[in-house]
Amino acid sequence: MVCGLTSCLGSGAAGGLFSSAVQFFAATQCLVGETWPKDSVLQNGSRYDFIIVGAGTAGSALAARLSEVANFSVLLLEAGGDPPIEAIIPAFRETLKASSVDWNFTSVENNITSQALKRGIEQQPRGKMLGGTGSLNHMVYARGFPSDYHEWASIAGETWNWTNVLKYFMKTEHMTDTNIVNNPELMVYHGRGGAIEVSGTNEVMFSIKKFLQAFEELGFKTVPDMTYPNSIGAGCFSHTIRNGERDSSLRALLNNANSTSLHILKDAFVTKIIIENGTAIGIEAVKDDKKFLFYADREVILSAGTFNTPKLLMLSGVGPSEHLRSLGIDVVADLPVGSNLHDHVMVLAFLVADNGTCVSDEAENSMEAIKYLYDRTGFLAKADNMAAYLPLSSSEPTVPEFALYPTCIPQFSPFRSGCLTLGLNEDLCTELHNLNQEYELVTIAAVLLKPKSRGKVELNSINPFDDPLIYAGTFSEEQDLDHFPRLIKMAWSIADTNYFRSKNARVIKPWVEACSNLTESAWIKCMSRAMVTSAWHSVGTAAMGTVVDGDLKVLGINGLRVVDASVMPKIIRGNTNAPVVMIAEIAADLIKEHYSVSRTGTNLNNMTIGNLTASSMPNISQPNINLADVIENNDMINSSLIEVEITNVEIITTTDRQSDIDDTVNVA
Ligand SMILES: Cc1cc2nc3c(=O)[nH]c(=O)nc-3n(C[C@H](O)[C@H](O)[C@H](O)COP(=O)(O)OP(=O)(O)OC[C@H]3O[C@@H](n4cnc5c(N)ncnc54)[C@H](O)[C@@H]3O)c2cc1C
Known part of the structure; x- marks a missing residue:
């Protein structure tokens, strides 16, 4: 391909980020790219052993693993198409939110929580493309902790105990993080030679170094491996990045899958599971405005994610009978589909500090594009993320209950658009934007990792193209809110550490009308209730133990499984992508064993x-x-x-x- 302006122009989501965007994308379309799996040519009504709905984090891994078996035929249907180039370049991850490759879900307004967010609702981005949310996420590699899986095992059986899931985490992993690979004590828990690269380096951004020092002053231990099961503290995450490009179950597994047994249909929207006499026998889908039927001789497997999997089950008659009947849907199995929705919840704390606090010599350097294209290094190749994990009490020092994720935002940053994408309302974003014209901003996301609150997903209507109703249920249990005064004060205390004090860091309390004239702890609770938002890790809507069994089979229906984040009975204490890949790996082995x-x-x-x-x-x-x-x-x-x-x-x-x-x- 000739790499000239006209032949290589991109059509991705991030256009206009740099003044030189056109030239940059012209170049990257040639130099950064991927050959995505092609659409198969299929006969309407054709039959497969397995039909998988959704080529996201789970579906991509599962389809690839099942297609390893030469005489299995697998059909994988995905509602979205190929990922844009921004899904490959790590630094462009933010531009994928609220774009055409995002389902753009939101929660239902409840008039109580998130009232300082735009329209009183939480944004719920989810990837609608090959790779699903794994093509849009922040690439942080986390697993949760042993006690999370002890809990799963007590609900769903020993398949899900820590010893077993660890084997599967290690199976998929190719650990190259230099902080970890040279440490045999850490490497006991990591894999080499697996499909997905987990990388990292000790060359972290200036501001990350300063945050780590600050947390040390506050009494946190600096840890080299945020997944280490035996101690917690503050540290940098490893990321699923290979050679400066996003790695994922799509790129590492599906793209290398056996193309003879695997058939892929993109832009194919599955509208219903066909269930006859208690057995799932196929699916209905719409592609190019035409309806198709495909049949499964062995199983239909739903990997459509925490919001769309329960929607499809309910549209097909599997769900709470009362809700289904209210919509005139015949009940095939009365199960608590859609309930048990839960998520890590996040409240932002803010500091302002003198210019030069963040020392962002990287982001605005026009050489970055050239550096990236030359050898996949520099700012564009990275997703620097760090956190400090906190236990609930000193009696459980190795089990984090909360996390603080700090970010330093240099003066004059394009903060406003990110602020709006996050869902904060116009007034708040304007207030913060104005502050950023004068100061550098430090945001610290305070996250509750083990919420007790529960929400639910319901059908909006019987129209399969309507988004599901997402009742987030945030702070439905008051105890969840009670943690925030301690957490936010801990976040604020960064301002009192040496470096940030030397930069005149101080706490900013954004104006939330409903919270004026309150004492400090009461203000924090009020502000937290008003500003709380999802940390994008929703799980649990087709949970093991209530909707599916320990083998992920839907209770009371033959030939139907769920394999995605919705089967988690309880959320794990960490980001959810690697655990979803692990679920898919285990599911693949369960299925192979079953047959x-x-x-x-x-x-x-x-x-x-x-x-x-x-x-x-x-x-x-x-x-x-x-x-x-x-x-x-x-x-x-x-x-x-x-x-x-x-x-x-x-x-x-x-x-x-x-x-x-x-x-x-x-x-x-
Ligand atoms: C903004 C954001 C950042 C995140 N960052 C991280 C991170 O840094 N680290 C981490 O570990 N986790 C992260 N996560 C969470 C993690 O990415 C998800 O938990 C994980 O990707 C969920 O995988 P899944 O297979 O359950 O669903 P998905 O990956 O969402 O897959 C579902 C797939 O099904 C398709 N689909 C849905 N309905 C239909 C239908 N009717 N017909 C056909 N196809 C359909 C969708 O288009 C999608 O491709 C993040 C999430 C978000 C939203």
Whole structure:
């Protein structure tokens, strides 16, 4: 391709960011790019073993893993199209929100919380494109903590215990963060050679260094690995970035999937699951204004995310009977679909400080574009994020309950547009924008990681193209709000640390009319109630234990699973993308096992069965061997003695032999 202005002009979401935007995009369209999976040519009414709805974080990983099995046929439908170039360049992540690749969901106004946000509602961005929200998110790599998964295991069974989920986190991971790879104590918990790169460096931005010093002065330990399960503190996150470009389950897994068994349909909006006699047999979809039916011989799998998965279930008759009947929908299964919605909740604290506090020598340097195009380095290649984790009390020092995420905003930043995208109202954004003309701003997002409050998702109507109603339920439990005076005061105390004091940092209390004339703690609670917003990690609307079982099968319906963030019974203490990939990896193995296919990466050479080792088994080194054959041909099987290790070996499939495996072995 000739890289000239006319041939390479982009049509992405971020146009106009730099004065030299046109030239920059002209160049990047040639130099930064990806060959996305092509649309398949499909017959209306065709049949597949598996139909997956949604090519987001979970759907992309799951489709890729299932397509590893040569004789599985998989159809993956995605409502959006190819991601724009801004979904590749890390520094442009903010421009994807409120763009055409965002579903642009919002919560329903409740007249109580978020009243200082525009229209009294919380913004709920979600990716509508290949890769879903994984193509739009901030690329922070987090997992939650062991106690999160102890909780899951107590609800949904031992598949979800920490020891097991850790294996799956490590399976997908290719850790290259220099803060971690050289530390054997940390590397015990990380994988190398997995599909998704998790990178990082100790060359952090100036302001991040200053925040880390500030948190140290406030008594936080600086930790080299924010996912380390044995201690918490303040530190920089690792990110899913490979060579200065976003990495994701789309780019690392789906883009490399087996194209013969996998069929992908983009811009295909699934409107209903077809359920007959208690079995999901297919889906209805609309593409290019035409209706299509596709049939699943084995399973329909919903990976449409926390808001769209419950919507599809309810449109198909699976949900709370009263709500469905009120809309005239025939009830197929009466389940609490849509309830248990919860999210990390976020309130911003603000400081102002002298110019030069943030020392942003990076963002406005026009050399940055050239640097990026030359070797994928510099500001554009990064997503510097840090946080300080706080426990609820000193008796649980390794379990964070809250997080503080600081950001330094240089004078004259294009803060206003980000402020509005976040959902703050015009007056607040104008007030903060005006302050930023005079000072540098420090925002500290105070986040509650384990809220007790619950909301729900309901149908707006029976029209599948209507957005679902999202009742956020924020602070429906008053105890959640009670934490904020302590949290916000902790955030404010950054102003009293050496560096920020030397820059004359001081607290700014934005004007919230309803909160005037209150004492400090009362003001913080009032302001928090008024300014609270989602931290974009909604989960739980088709939860394990109530809507799906521990194998992610929808209760009472055959051939229907949910594999995405909505199955989390309780939110984990951290960002949710890697946990969703982990859920998809486990789901893929559960499905392969269910249909008697050996797990991905089962290394038969590392296996012992009874007193036989792999090498002593006559046929073990032969190609085309599979776990089911090995088991069937040995009468010395002791299920507890099977050891499996993860490496890349070819998958061989056997079908219809489920009972052989299910009844006799328990693959660890
Ligand atoms: C702004 C933002 C920043 C975030 N930052 C981070 C971060 O830094 N780190 C982190 O760990 N997590 C982050 N998250 C959260 C994380 O990205 C999500 O939890 C995760 O991507 C959810 O994955 P999912 O598979 O459940 O849903 P999604 O990735 O949203 O996938 C759902 C897919 O289904 C498609 N779909 C929906 N309905 C239909 C339909 N009817 N027909 C066909 N297709 C359909 C959608 O278009 C989408 O592609 C962030 C989230 C947001 C919103």
